[in-house]
Amino acid sequence: MAMDPHELDALLDAVLVGGRERRPIVIVPYDPGWEERFAEERERIRRALGATARRIEHVGSTSVPGLAAKPIVDVLVTVDDTDDEPRFLPALERAGYVLRVREPGHRMLRTPELDVNVHVWADADREVERYLSFRDRLRMSSDDRQAYEQLKRELATHEWPDVNHYANAKGPFVRRVLARGRAPS
Secondary structure: OOOOHHHHHHHHHHHEOOOOOOOOOOOEOOOOHHHHHHHHHHHHHHHHHHHHOOEEEEEOHHHOOOOOEOOOEEEEEEEOOOOOHHHOHHHHHHOOOEEEEEEOOEEEEEOOOOOEEEEEEEOOOHHHHHHHHHHHHHHHOHHHHHHHHHHHHHHOOOOOOOHHHHHHHOHHHHHHHHHHOOOOO
C-alpha cells in the first residue's frame, strides 16, 4: 500500500529543501543517450568526491534499456555516513548539484536543470540493495518492465500535488516486484 497522502505531505514538509513542487509527469520513450549522460555524471561525482564515494550506480527507469521514463537520470551514490555531510555535500554542491531532500539516512541533490537526481545513501543501507534489485529485476524481466511502463504511463495522466505523490503511487508495484526476488519471469 502507498503511504497515506496526508502522512506523505507531512513527511515532504519535513524533508524537502525548497518546498513541494507541482510539475507535470512526462514519460518519454527510452533514450540510449541516458547511459552516456550517466557516465558523464558518474565522472563528475567521482572527481568531486574521490574515495568518499564508495559506489556510483545508474538506477531508476533511465537505467533500464527499453523502458520509457521521465527524462531524469537517477544516480545512486554511497558514502560511509550520510549524516557526515561535510564529507560529501559541499563537494557535490561545488560540482553544481543542489540539495533537494534531507532526511535521515538519505540526501538527494539534483542539477539546476532538473534532469539528474543524485541519491546519497550509506553504503550499508538496505535501501541501496532495494534500488539495485529493482533495477536488475526490470532489466531481466520483460513482463515486469512492460507492467511498470504501463503503470507509469497511467499515473502520468493524473495531476499530482507534488512529484513525490507520483513516486509514492508506484510503491505497491515496486514492493511486489521486489518480493518476487531477482529471478526472471
